[in-house]
Amino acid sequence: MIARALALLILPFVYLWVRRHERYILRHGSRLSMQQLEDAARVGVEDPERVRLLFVDRVPPRLPGFMRHLAGRCGLGPKTTAGMALGHGIFVRTDQYERRDLLVHEFVHVAQYERLGFRPFLRQYLRECLTAGYPRGLLEAEATKVTSDFSQRDQSGTA
Numbered sequence: 001m002i003a004r005a006l007a008l009l010i011l012p013f014v015y016l017w018v019r020r021h022e023r024y025i026l027r028h029g030s031r032l033s034m035q036q037l038e039d040a041a042r043v044g045v046e047d048p049e050r051v052r053l054l055f056v057d058r059v060p061p062r063l064p065g066f067m068r069h070l071a072g073r074c075g076l077g078p079k080t081t082a083g084m085a086l087g088h089g090i091f092v093r094t095d096q097y098e099r100r101d102l103l104v105h106e107f108v109h110v111a112q113y114e115r116l117g118f119r120p121f122l123r124q125y126l127r128e129c130l131t132a133g134y135p136r137g138l139l140e141a142e143a144t145k146v147t148s149d150f151s152q153r154d155q156s157g158t159a
Helices: 002-028 034-042 065-074 100-116 118-131 138-156
Strands: 052-056 083-086 089-093
Touching: 002 052, 002 083, 002 089, 002 118, 034 100, 083 100, 089 100, 100 118, 100 138, 118 138
Parallel strands: 052 089
Antiparallel strands: 083 089
């Protein structure tokens, strides 16, 4: 109950932060390669052409103090986070740029944003992080399962 109230209380701040950074990534990020476009479409991204990747030293960069504190309590932070989908923009830590599985995982989150809507996705993701903890929420579980299934299909050579 407290976690749900807290998620609703901070949602407007998180929403503004995510939207601002999504715009930045869309403006300054790289287009997906042909392989990445195919991967994004395979995991359900409706508009893969819109997705951009921005490689950064820390994920997430420039997190406000109260959000950094909450992220740390949930197990998220620059030492443990390799990628982060913000709508159609994805931050990727520079040392992780070759990890296809990481990109596929983030593409699943992009598909979730598209399917649920921007604010509903954030509300659910926040609530899951604050109640179950990261990475034990349903949205993370879906991304992990789809990524695992994707990798298994890829290794077996089936599409």
